[in-house]
Amino acid sequence: MGYRLARSAFKPIRPTRGRMASTELGITLEVNETRLILRDVPTGEELLRQGEAEFRRERAARLADAAEFRAELDRLKAELEALKERTAPR
Secondary structure, X not given: OEEXXXXXXXXXXXXXXXXXEEOOXXXXXXXXXXXXXEEEOOOOOEXXXXXXXXXXXXXXXXXXXXXHHHXXXXXXXXXXXXXXXXXXXX
């Protein structure tokens, strides 16, 4: 539970759909298991901690590389099977 200063008294901030809004900061705060997630109100985008954006970019690049390698492996397997069929004794 959070509190907001209103007319020199602190009033509780009521969560909406599990999120608390900070009008001063223009963000919402939510808890996901043990992690505090901050989101930009206008866009709804998660505000990432220092280093987290770079980590996510690197992870996405590695996943894209892995997908390319799998596609190349599938292509090579198909090529090998075609070669085996062409060179198999009849």
